[in-house]
Amino acid sequence: LVEGQMDVIACHQAGMKNVVASSGTALTFEQVKLLKRYSNNVAIAFDTDAAGQNAAKRGIDLALEQGMNIKIIQIPAGCGKDADECLKKNLDIWFKAVENAKEVMEWYFASVMVGTDKRDPKQKQKIADTLIAEIIRLPYAVERDHWLKKLADELGVDHTTLTSEMRRLASAKLTHRVSHPELNEGPLRNQRDSSALPQNDNEDWGEQGKTRLLAENIFALFLKFPKLFVEHDAGLSRGFFPPAPLVGLYESLKNHYNGSACLPIGMVDVKVMPSDLERENQNSIDILVLKADKDYSDFNLEDAKKEVDILLASIKSEWQKNRRAELTSALKQAEKDKNTELLQQILKQIMEIN
Incomplete structure (x- = not known):
């Protein structure tokens, strides 16, 4: 993915065909969805000037939130500010830059860490805030946990400390985006980054919290796409899920379908289903239905099936x-x-x- 039309033409003339341009602007949500139809892997090479880097950053944010695999193409200093200039100077340098494109989180880590003193607590906090803001965008819990542990190692702090920071930043970010809907180009996907359901303040947000977050996303998808629960029920066990309210919700879904033989597959009445639940579980269903509407508003059944498979x-x-x-x-x-x-x-x- 390059910035300008001349960059695309230069790449095609050099024999590199799978190249498109955003035409000088930041990627839009619609463009990201269109790209995902062809590939989940994108290497980005925007202009090295400030405007190009800002446009690249906004595009990266959107693509990450959509679960795409992003790499960053870095043109060596003095070899041109964009693909077109680099190819005119030295075709081999461009192809080598593409081949050596760096995974986006590695690129973020390297960019933020350079020139900083990790012994200075204020600089450590600034590094943590900057990188956690990027880690939050990753839609998959296991991947987020990987980078959070790497950041903890880099800064020499405890993993749980950074987890608390991530929850604080995610909560602040979600509040800001809900308060300013005009900033939301796509769905509020980052609500996945913190637990939707009420938690005990003493609950361990380590392994238990990770399982809880995975389970919440699974049930949000089951409520939005009930057919997926029917398809996956045989392979599920209540032992997979954290304690109430999620185990209770799992049992309720099973009972709902077992007692609704005449109900067509793919239909579930969430207004009727909570009638036999405790008040806490009724509230949980309401929250997860809202979560599904916000986090997965652009998902079709096939998208949801892939997501559920990964989460399960x-x-x-x-x-x-x-x-x-x-x-x-x-x-x-x-x-x-x-x-x-x-x-x-x-x-x-x-x-x-x-």
Whole structure:
């Protein structure tokens, strides 16, 4: 993806065909959706001047929020400010720059870290605020957690400290965007970055919080696309989900479909369904329906199916990891107690998980 039409022409003349331009402006939400029809992978090379970099930044933000894989093409100093100039100077340099394009989060980390003193607490806070603002845009929880851990390592701070910072920034950002709807070019996708449902202040926002966030997004999609719950129900287990209200919501969905044999697949009446739930679960459904409308307003059934598959794979992986840790702890206790029968049972369960 380049900025100007001359950049596209120069690339095509050089034999590089899969190139399009935003025609001198920042990417729009509609352009990002159009690009996703052809590929989920985009390498961006906007002009190196301030205007070009600002346009690139806005385009990157939108593309990241749509779950695209972004790389940044960096033209070496003195080799031109854009693709057209670089190709005129040295065709090989351009092709090498494209080949060595850097993954966008790596590019952000390198750009923000350069010239900073990580021993200075104020500079550390500035680095954290800048990079967390970019990490928040990533739509997938596992990917966000990866970069948050990397940032914690870089700054020499605890992972949970940065997680708290991420929740603070996500909450502030969502409040700002809701208060200023004119700034929202696409749907409010970043509401996914913090838990939608009420939480206990003492709740651990580590592994438990990650599972909770995955589960919320899954149920938001199930409520918006009920057919997906029917298709995935056989492979689900209440053990995958955190405690109330999400386990209660899972049971309610099962009961709703089991008791609605005449209901066509793909239809669910969320006004009727909460009638047998506790008040907390009724509120949870209302919140998740709103979350689905905001976070997934542009999704069709096929988009939702892909998203649910990714989310379910992640939540099952989290469950396996947590269950394996529980069994390992029980195994050590059984060995200590010299309980051979229990030891064999636990080993069998570990094997089944693996």
